[in-house]
Amino acid sequence: MTPTDPLDNRIIRFYQVSKHFGDSWALHDLSFDVETNEFLFITGPSGAGKSTLIKLLYMGERMSSGYAIVDGMNLTRMHRRQIPVLRRKIGVIFQDFKLIAHLNVFQNVALVMEAAGFKSRTEIRRRVGDLLELVGLADQAKAYPPTLSGGEKQRAAVARAMVGKPKIILADEPTASLDPDAAERVLRLLCAAHSRGATVLITTHDRELISRFDTRVIRLQGGRQVDDAAGNADGVCP
Numbered sequence: 001m002t003p004t005d006p007l008d009n010r011i012i013r014f015y016q017v018s019k020h021f022g023d024s025w026a027l028h029d030l031s032f033d034v035e036t037n038e039f040l041f042i043t044g045p046s047g048a049g050k051s052t053l054i055k056l057l058y059m060g061e062r063m064s065s066g067y068a069i070v071d072g073m074n075l076t077r078m079h080r081r082q083i084p085v086l087r088r089k090i091g092v093i094f095q096d097f098k099l100i101a102h103l104n105v106f107q108n109v110a111l112v113m114e115a116a117g118f119k120s121r122t123e124i125r126r127r128v129g130d131l132l133e134l135v136g137l138a139d140q141a142k143a144y145p146p147t148l149s150g151g152e153k154q155r156a157a158v159a160r161a162m163v164g165k166p167k168i169i170l171a172d173e174p175t176a177s178l179d180p181d182a183a184e185r186v187l188r189l190l191c192a193a194h195s196r197g198a199t200v201l202i203t204t205h206d207r208e209l210i211s212r213f214d215t216r217v218i219r220l221q222g223g224r225q226v227d228d229a230a231g232n233a234d235g236v237c238p
């Protein structure tokens, strides 16, 4: 695999990737490619390795063996100094939100733009304001995460993942513990990111959720890839 072919439309390439923690294998021999602007689900039961896969993609964890490329960057040999460059390409929606409790919603979202090197306060205010409007949190811009409902925290996390206009959005169980209306709202936001060109990977064990989308589904079980079902690229967001 060469990471530099400009005609290669594959934004993620995994080849025989494995990850173990001590003696136990969280992921075993995963090989798959994801094309730019794909929208896909990673599913499987609890402990299947879904969150670990997300962590490998943003270098929250290093793979134990194998070979992986994300948007032309070789994860296998990546130096620590390159990790922030990789992370600027990726917006992550964490299972437990990871909002900073002592910063308000606006500041949590703005922090990503500041970290990405945006200097203009006007641009940061405008873009964060637009995103909070989009996710329906404009009125809660000054609220602190502990005062938000689960759905509001999730939408703040979505705004934070989208604000830097990342090429890739990784969403780890983004609708877990949300009521159906809040889940629907979060999914519509992910669809909006996809229609603006982002590649979107969503982990979920919610079969009902997956059945509403006619899209690719990679299924993991016990850290192994047991299925990779292609969907209809035109039928992504209902």
Ligand SMILES: Nc1ncnc2c1ncn2[C@@H]1O[C@H](COP(=O)(O)OP(=O)(O)OP(=O)(O)O)[C@@H](O)[C@H]1O
Pocket: 021, 025, 026, 044, 045, 046, 047, 048, 049, 050, 051, 052, 053, 205
């Ligand atoms: N930091 C860690 N140290 C040790 N074992 C770990 C660590 N992270 C994950 N594991 C193990 O790796 C396996 C896969 O875990 P992972 O969290 O990726 O599964 P998952 O499919 O996301 O599960 P869930 O749906 O419950 O979130 C599990 O057996 C888990 O206990």
